[in-house]
Amino acid sequence: MIENTKQWLKGHWLWRLAIRPDIHEKLKKIDVTKPVVFYLGLPEHGNLGDQAIAQATEAYLAKQLPNHQLVCVPNDAVVPCMPLIKRFSGGNNLVALHGGGNLGDLWPGAESVRREIISRLKGFPIIQLPQSMWFNDAVEKELSQRVYEGADDLTLVAREKMSHGDMKESFNAQTMLVPDMVFTLNKQLPDSAQARHGVMTLFRADIEKFYDEAVNTQVMQALATKFDRLTAMDTVLPDGVSETERATILTEFWDEMASHELIVTDRLHGMIFGLITRTPTVVLQNNNGKITATMATWLQNVPWIKLWQPEDGSIESTIDDVLSTPVTSPDFTKHFQPLDDYFASFRVGE
CATH class of the missing domain: 3.40.50 (Rossmann fold)
Structure with a gap:
């Protein structure tokens, strides 16, 4: 043989x-x-x-x-x-x-x-x-x-x-x-040594196809009012990522996330990255159900990660809720x- x-x-x-x-x-x-x-x-x-x-x-x-x-x-x-x-x-x-x-x-x-x-x-x-x-x-x-x-x-x-x-x-x-x-990376990343400041958004490029302009405006105005530092990024980069550079790119991305006091995202892995970097996260619904299904299955008892939808009312109250909740890492x-x-x-x- x-x-x-x-x-x-x-x-x-x-x-x-x-x-x-x-x-x-x-x-x-x-x-x-x-x-x-x-x-x-x-x-x-x-x-x-x-x-x-x-x-x-x-x-x-x-x-x-x-x-x-x-x-x-x-x-x-x-x-x-x-x-x-x-x-x-x-x-x-x-x-x-x-x-x-x-x-x-x-x-x-x-x-x-x-x-x-x-x-x-x-x-x-x-x-x-x-x-x-x-x-x-x-x-x-x-x-x-x-x-x-x-x-x-x-x-x-x-x-x-x-x-x-x-x-x-x-x-x-x-x-x-x-x-x-x-x-499996939860509790594996080192605590960030830098002070947290401002909010990072991680939105799909086509968010406007799911939420109407009024909702988009409401979200962005709320963030601009509450935070003096707003960093707009996405979990999808325009170029490919090779096996040799993957770890460096991910570490740098997670370090940048961990320098913020809040994440607002409609990306599934934006939410999961919030979990593993221990960053309070407000999640907006997307169009394929993966976010709500994942939250309902695994994150119901993580109060510093919350789903917000327009029918919930003001997004400011959801932001206040996650920011006022102590961040503790659950064991999966x-x-x-x-x-x-x-x-x-x-x-x-x-």
């Missing part, structure tokens, strides 16, 4: 040409005598929520499977890598798919890659790490159902109750409910126990 794999690696030149040199070099270094966890679908775009999921997931997998080799493959390189990855089926090897909010037809490219992985990597245990699920097209949903149901060993993890219910109803697969992987460790137990089964005999 080992010699066959080595010979295949040397001789399959067409496959080598199809893969970027950096990925090719990483795959060449796999020790075929040790178990492997293939972490597939990592982002290289500028969405810092996705980048934080990747950083948290790599740390989590390294902790859970210390004797496994962790092999990370970006989303656009997954399909060319399939021929090699298939050679490692069996034994104690497994496949973990990047989490986030792209299970469904909202991001068809990501769902297409997921279908390829599930349909072609037979013989592997495959776990889809915490995801939100969103299908609008019945035909697309049926296609995913057929692919998922053909898997040998598939586990789907939802990151909030709404998606968990949809997964259980839609797919014939094992399911579990676990927070977004960025929650127990909520990851189902995922911990799953990976513990791959440590048997090590």
Whole structure:
């Protein structure tokens, strides 16, 4: 088996040409005598929520499977890598798919890659790490159902109750409910040494498509009245983020957030970043339900993070509420126990 794999690696030149040199070099270094966890679908775009999921997931997998080799493959390189990855089926090897909010037809490219992985990597245990699920097209949903149901060993993890219910109803697969992987970073970031001052907004570029102009004006006027420092940013950067620069970019972004006394955001990971940086946060509803579902599932008992909607009345009162509440860090460790137990089964005999 080992010699066959080595010979295949040397001789399959067409496959080598199809893969970027950096990925090719990483795959060449796999020790075929040790178990492997293939972490597939990592982002290289500028969405810092996705980048934080990747950083948290790599740390989590390294902790859970210390004797496994962790092999990370970006989303656009997954399909060319399939021929090699298939050679490692069996034994104690497994496949973990990047989490986030792209299970469904909202991001068809990501769902297409997921279908390829599930349909072609037979013989592997495959776990889809915490995801939100969103299908609008019945035909697309049926296609995913057929692919998922053909898997040998598939586990789907939802990151909030709404998606968990949809997964259980839609797919014939094992399911579990676990927070977004960025929650594992809670209590991990150092306390900021700098004084907090002002408010940071983290808004989608198309916020005006969801809230009318009067609401937008109300929010911005309230912030301008209450704070003399207003920093406008977003959790999505215009340029891509490479694996080598990810940690630095995230640390700098979180440090900037932690220099503010308040975050106002309509981004899911703007809210989660508020949690892990221990920054009081007011959250505005968005158009896909992920924020309300995540708040209802995990953050109901975090009083310094609150959802505000126009029907609630003045946003000033919500701001006052979160700023007057002591910031304490909740412990989410127990909520990851189902995922911990799953990976513990791959440590048997090590």
